[in-house]
Amino acid sequence: MKQDGATIYRAAAIRDAQGASARPGAVAVRHGRVVASGLPDSLPKRLTRNATFIDRPDELIIPALVNAHAHLDLTELGPTPYGGDFTAWLRDLVSRRPTEPKQIIDAVRRGLVLSRSAGVGHLGDIAGSTAAVMGRRQAPREAEMPGVSYIECFGLGESQASSITQMKRALEDLPFESRIDFHDRGAVLGLGPHAPYSTGMDVYKAANRLSHDRIYRLTTHLAESAEEIRFVRDAQGPFAELLKALGKWDDGIEPSGQHPVQWLEPVLKHARWVLAHCNYVEDEHIDILQKTGTSVAYCPVASEYFGHVDHRYRDMLEAGVNVCLGTDSILCQPTDEPQPMGILPQMRRLFRRDQTDPGTLLKMATTHGMLALEFSETDATLQKRAPAVFAAVKIDKDDPLDPLVQVLMNDHPVTPINATRTPAEE
Ligand SMILES: [Zn+2]
Structure with missing residues (x-):
């Protein structure tokens, strides 16, 4: 196990309420927190070089x-x-x-x-x-x-x-x-x-x-x-x-x-x-x-x-x-x-x-909730420093329809992802 390398989740798409939106998408995690997100090819080489990749090719990843x-x-x-x-x-x-x-x-x-x-x-x-x-x-x-x-x-x-x-x-x-x-x-x-x-x-x-x-x-x-x-x-x-x-x-x-x-x-x-x-x-x-x-x-x-x-x-x-x-x-x-x-x-x-509007619903379900509970809004996003707690939902990756709309229209359950603790920290 490469202790210091990032873990990179590669998915059919990623989306949050603060501007992260990519198809395909990737979220890089290190020490339990997001260090980068975006198109898989856009992630910095220093992160991808020693990374462990986890592939979710049929899923949209959104923040928990x-x-x-x-x-x-x-x-x-x-x-x-x-x-x-x-x-x-x-x-x-x-x-x-x-x-x-x-x-x-x-x-x-x-x-x-x-x-x-x-x-x-x-x-x-x-x-x-x-x-x-x-x-x-x-x-x-x-x-x-x-x-x-x-x-x-x-x-x-x-x-x-x-x-x-x-x-x-x-x-x-x-x-x-x-x-x-x-x-x-x-x-x-x-x-x-x-x-x-x-x-x-x-x-x-x-x-x-x-x-x-x-x-x-x-x-x-x-x-x-x-x-x-x-x-x-x-x-x-x-x-x-x-x-x-x-x-x-x-x-x-x-x-x-x-x-x-x-x-x-x-x-x-x-x-x-x-x-x-x-x-x-x-x-x-x-x-x-x-x-x-x-x-x-x-x-x-x-x-x-x-x-x-x-x-x-x-x-x-x-x-x-x-x-x-x-x-x-x-x-x-x-x-x-x-x-x-x-x-x-x-x-x-x-x-x-x-x-x-799907984007409005995602805000209500993430950053607005954080504001109400008086927690950092960033902590319910895929932005840098957010805790690595996500929700993944299956989509049809060949369907051109917006992945978030697909998730709102289909009935697939959420698969939770919790990478806030690395194996070394367990
Ligand atoms: Zn009540």
């Missing part, structure tokens, strides 16, 4: 993809058909989700392995417990995944004060020095107040304050359903009824008269947030997202699963909002999807449904 919104601790529940009633769905989820730390850790790791095998390279996870964070932090090598673990918090009305205390305690349970270790391993900590129908303004503001030194990334579910809009505006509807039935209603829960995006604007102004979904927004709300530098994690398959239509992601992109892609939980994925934790199925859904 970014899943900006997942719920790994629900992995064991598997894809679950939707009955049409969101509050009933939530109740079922709460009754079935794992509660024992060992089950949670196993679910998170299985989710990470499924994600890696589907070509995901960075992931933002909603961690329903500190066990979910620890499961990821101490994941075995085959389940390592850089990104963010957002600790989920809940608390409405008069219970907000105790919810804030709990949130702080959860952070304390994750030893202070581990934050640095987290960063080394790639997965940093975040806070995820759940949604406006379960979490009050005081909790959102507390999350903002805690993140002020930028140690904690921030996310929440927002403007997901018409029922949520009604709850925030009027404190009525199915969510109000659900809270009453659960004995969680109190006089501190009041109508705001506002749309969820307007309601959260004072919080969005003061820190960078990633909002999952935003299925129901008007122009004025898109303006707020743009002005506050807020990212939107759109989960097209999950959104359709719940019956939401006409998502305005293209209007958001046009207005300058950073829109990235997520899977949401595995429950919302089709039962016949071979790679349910993959981002390519999300891209394919949008391409086939909306004929969205």
